[in-house]
Amino acid sequence: MKIDKLKINFFLVLFFFLSLSTLGYSQTMILSGCKNLKDSFLKNEYILDLKNSLMTRNYIYDNKTYKKYRITDLSVKKENTIEKFIYEEEGLILTDKVGYPQFFTQLVFKKNSPIIEIKTVINNEEGIMKMSTCKKVEVFEKES
Numbered sequence: 333m334k335i336d337k338l339k340i341n342f343f344l345v346l347f348f349f350l351s352l353s354t355l356g357y358s359q360t361m362i363l364s365g366c367k368n369l370k371d372s373f374l375k376n377e378y379i380l381d382l383k384n385s386l387m388t389r390n391y392i393y394d395n396k397t398y399k400k401y402r403i404t405d406l407s408v409k410k411e412n413t414i415e416k417f418i419y420e421e422e423g424l425i426l427t428d429k430v431g432y433p434q435f436f437t438q439l440v441f442k443k444n445s446p447i448i449e450i451k452t453v454i455n456n457e458e459g460i461m462k463m464s465t466c467k468k469v470e471v472f473e474k475e476s
Contacts, residue, residue: 359383360474361425363446365467371397376464378448380418380425380441387427387439389414426451444469 359382366376374392381388392411393401401408416427416439425441440449440460448464 360472361441361443362470362472363441363448363466363468364470366448366464367466368464369462371400373397378441378466382418382420382425385418387416387418389416439463444471 361380361382362377363380364377366373366378368376372394374394376391377389379388379390380386390413398408398410418425418427418441420426423442425443427439429436429438431437435452435454437450437452440451446466446469447462448466449460450463452459452461
């Protein structure tokens, strides 16, 4: 009888610890009021959903920037939303590579940092440059 109680207690404790380890935390980082070094926007924000590995960028060009891009590309919209997959590597959050394999670019984010960088790789030569600075960075953690 004593051994059965010991086994039951052991399984209860084991179940409790396994339940704790399956609790997941999702984190969302919102960067808003982002000033781009090259272009001007009425609205420019990035939403990084780390649980779903998805970056959503919402932006509205100002008139000057919109006209600049519209001259060469009629598909450009003044207001747009872009979604890209993201992943974490060495403490950085990176978007999918665009233009792979010999030449590609990707956005680089650091957790809780208002600075967004762009990484460019040409024939294995890497360059990272500051692209935007955001006024506000909010991090939300949600327990699931």
